[in-house]
Amino acid sequence: MAKAGESQGAGRVKHVPQRTCVACRRTDAKRGLIRLVRTPEGLAEVDLTGKRNGRGAYLCHTVSCWEVAIKRHALERALRVGPLSAENQRDLLAYIRGLDGAEDPRSDAHAVDMPPHDVRV
Ligand SMILES: [Zn+2]
Numbered sequence: 001m002a003k004a005g006e007s008q009g010a011g012r013v014k015h016v017p018q019r020t021c022v023a024c025r026r027t028d029a030k031r032g033l034i035r036l037v038r039t040p041e042g043l044a045e046v047d048l049t050g051k052r053n054g055r056g057a058y059l060c061h062t063v064s065c066w067e068v069a070i071k072r073h074a075l076e077r078a079l080r081v082g083p084l085s086a087e088n089q090r091d092l093l094a095y096i097r098g099l100d101g102a103e104d105p106r107s108d109a110h111a112v113d114m115p116p117h118d119v120r121v
Pocket of ligand 1: 021022023024025026059060062065
């Protein structure tokens with residue numbers, strides 16, 4: 001006599017999925033981390049919905065984690081892509097720096113849009 005359901009799972013299934021930052025290895029619920037996804041072109045892209053298809057990797061909302069992930073190629077390893085192009089790296093860093101700045105009121109002083117140098121024509 002086989003017991004129904006016995007073969008299913010270890011019985012310790014967590015309801016909140018835990019993700020790991022590929023830079024600092026901090027684990028958090030999915031929402032606490034930013035998902036990056038591998039595009040068909042082999043680039044790393046921020047996945048704001050968290051639902052895009054493709055291999056994903058997670059990073060904290062911390063600029064330093066993104067820098068570390070890029071410097072150590074942790075992102076490439078996690079996403080199984082080749083070396084990210086300089087442009088791709090710059091885009092990712094620009095994204096997280098923008099986010100970070102937006103949450104930090106101290107950065108207000110630097111947010112002033114400086115007009116380009118006075119160009120004489
Ligand atoms: Zn982290």
